Amino acid sequence: MAAGLFVLVVLVTLGITLWAGRRSRAAEDFYAxxxxxxxxxxxxxxxxxxxxxxxxxxxxxLIALYGYDGLLYTIGFLVAWLVVLMLVAELVRNCGRYTLADVLSLRMRQRPVRAAAGxxxxxxxxxxLLGQMVGAGSLVALLLHLHSSASRDWSIVGIGVLMVVYVxxxxxxxxxxxxxxxxxxxxxGTLLLTVLVLVRFHGDLGTLMRSAAHGSGQGSAYLLPGLHFGHSLTDQLDFISLGLALVLGTGGLPHILARFYTVPTARAARRSAIWAIGLVGSFYLMTIVLGLGAAAVIGGPALRGANAAGNTAVPQLADAMGGTVLFALTSAVAFATILAVVAGLTLASSASFAHDLWARAxxxxxxxxxxxxxxxxVARIAAVVIGAVAIVLSLYAQKLNVAVLVGIAFAVAASxxxxxxxxxxxxHRFTTRGATWAIYGGLVPCLALVVISPVVSGSAAAIFPSAHFDWFPLQNPGLVSxxxxxxxxxxxxxxxxxxxxxxxxxELEVRALTGAGAA
Structure with missing residues (x-):
């Protein structure tokens, strides 16, 4: 049943792609x-x-495994939208056309700024993309009972091929x-699963939390800070670094900024952000219930046994709550989630290459x-190349939690x-040199610190666990970068x-505030 729903999701999304492809003729259709x-x-x-x-x-x-500390991720992801709403959405729609570099080059020299931003x-x-592909590998392996690394690798390749076709x-x-x-x-799907969890615990959140603490195997520490981030100064700095990256990073994500170009006016862009805040906020409230429910119903040891990073907690919870049918539905929803996000990311990166780098820089x-x-x-060719690179890189990152990988992406965007x-x-004094230095001055330290962090080496969950060049102690470099x-x-x-x-x-100020001359 689950495999059949996977196939149905693929067929529906491919049908949408073919229908939209016939209606996309100009560059404005492809990009916006x-x-x-x-x-x-x-x-x-x-x-x-x-x-x-x-x-x-x-x-x-993360909520299922670490309780309170996992909950902190949801706060960062949601608060970030206030930055987007107040500082970014309307102004970006007025000043840009397709990409972030369009906004920067409006009053700067095009070649250096577009090269850096691209x-x-x-x-x-x-x-x-790495985060999405890692999640895809964990999900498909759980669904189809693929225990060999080769089978999981081929599932990642299949996801990559689909995302290239969509774009x-x-x-x-x-x-x-x-x-x-x-x-x-x-x-x-999230609402259905949330209702089932609440019904199981008779709507008593206190009972749910106590059961989660007991099932996690951590006792009362599950509901207190420090289980994941720890209590040392380094651990606390790592949490601050992550929070800074999550709150500020959304405003610099290229695939999110590109979405504001798909509406006709700046007012529509602002209203889009308001709708997004309501929808995203509702979703993250439900993920808290799901995380606690997974800890209470499945238990921490069983969750870690299926996937050490906790990436399969939701499908396992669905299987326990509703059997094969709910497991299949939840897995299909998660699969659709991955397909949609990787398509948006691939489109944003291919647009940056074609529109900013190849055509101008x-x-x-x-x-x-x-x-x-x-x-x-050229954008379509770039989508193929970027998809191939994402597939190869994701094969080396299977042991990492997808939220950790995405946290690094947020850090790069924020930096x-x-x-x-x-x-x-x-x-008003900002110059072309300032723009290029800001981008490279945040990008290079961020990447360098990730390479020498525990994410890459020095821990069991690192990409290279047997190597030891983890000289930078924080998993997220945002506090420095x-x-x-x-x-x-x-x-x-x-x-x-x-x-x-x-x-x-x-001219930029008038255009940003009034929309005069906007594309």
């Missing part, structure tokens, strides 16, 4: 879905893009409708601009993309030989 989606539709699509495998599988697994966006998307054939229109369908399925001054048709062809975006929108991005952006601006063009900033 023709800007024809309503705020409600886009709100559901944003939520579908944001509520990824890291949320449904990873965060729920590279950063691709790196963020790849880290995010190359359907573009943003197909991706958006897949995300809308996925959001409805995810909220419906890599071209010499005076060289003719490529046509939109050529640009879309590189957000400082440049905020300085560009709100600081986010200030670096803002610092280098400021330093690059104050050391610039020339001054920012006041007329260019005045």
């Amino acid at each position: 879905g023709g800007r024809e989606f309503s705020p409600l539709q886009n709100g559901f699509a944003i939520s579908g893009d944001y509520m990824s495998a890291a949320s449904f599988l990873g965060v729920t697994g 590279i950063s966006s691709i790196v963020v998307s790849l880290f995010y 190359t054939v359907g573009g943003m229109k197909a991706t958006t409708w897949i995300q809308i369908v996925k959001c409805v399925l995810l909220l419906g 890599f071209r010499h001054p005076g060289e003719p601009q490529p046509s939109e048709r050529q640009e879309v062809v 590189a993309n957000l400082p440049a975006l905020l300085f560009n929108l709100f600081w 986010v200030p670096c991005g803002f610092l280098f952006g400021w330093l690059g601006t104050v050391t610039s030989r020339g001054h920012a063009d006041p007329d260019a900033y005045a």
Whole structure:
């Protein structure tokens, strides 16, 4: 039954892709879905893009294993939307066209800024893709009882091929409708499972929490801080670093920023963000119940036995609560979740390569601009290449919790993309050097610190557990790399030989606040 539902999800999403592909002709259709989606539709699509495998599988697994400390992930993911609503959504829709680099290059020299923003966006998307692919491997292995690493690897390859097909054939229109369908399925499935858990414990949250603490095997420590992050200074700094990355990172995620270009006006972009806050908030409240329910019904030892990182907690809970039927439905919903998010990420990264790097940054001054048709062809080729890279990298990251991987993606976005975006929108002295220094000054330290962190080596759950070059003690580098991005952006601006063009900033300010001249 579960395998049949998987096939049904694939067939439905492929049907949507073929239908949308026939209606996508211009570059605006491929990159922005023709800007024809309503705020409600886009709100559901944003939520579908944001509520990824890291949320449904990873965060729920962390709550099931670590209780209070896992709950902290949900707070960071949700609070981040206030930053998006207040500082990003409306202004980005007015200033940009398809990508983050469009906003930055509006008053900067195009080639260096687009090169930096394009590279950063691709790196963020790849880290995010790793989290989704790892979740896909865990889910398919559990569903089909694949115990060999080779079988799991082939399931990841299959997911990668599907995501490339979605992007190359359907573009943003197909991706958006897949995300809308996925959001409805995810909220419906999560609500059903949440109701069943609450009914089992007679609606008594106190009983649920006590049962979860008992089932976790950790006792009262399960409901107190420190089980996952610990009590030492290093552990506390790691938590602060993660929180900083989660709260600030959403405003710099390229696949989320791209969603604001799919609506016709800035007002619609703002209303989309409001819808997303309501939908995402409801979802994360339910993940708390699911995480506690998994600990209470399944138990910590059984959860770790199935997957040490807790990525299979939700399917196991569904199997225990409703048997084969509910297990199949939940697995199919999780599968749809992964398919929709990887499609959005692949589209955002391929758009950054084609629209920013190939069409503009890599071209010499005076060289003719490529046509939109050529640009879309290159974007489709880039989607294939990026999908292949994501598949290869994800094969080495199977032991990591998907929420940890996505946390790193948020750290890169918060360190590189957000400082440049905020300085560009709100600081009239900001220069081209400041923009490139902000991006590279956040991106390079972030990646360097990840390489020498416990995520890569030095622990049983690391990518290379037998190696020991974990000289940086924190799993998330945001505490160091986010200030670096803002610092280098400021330093690059104050050391610039020339001054920012006041007329260019005045034009950007008028456009950002009024929408005059917006695409």
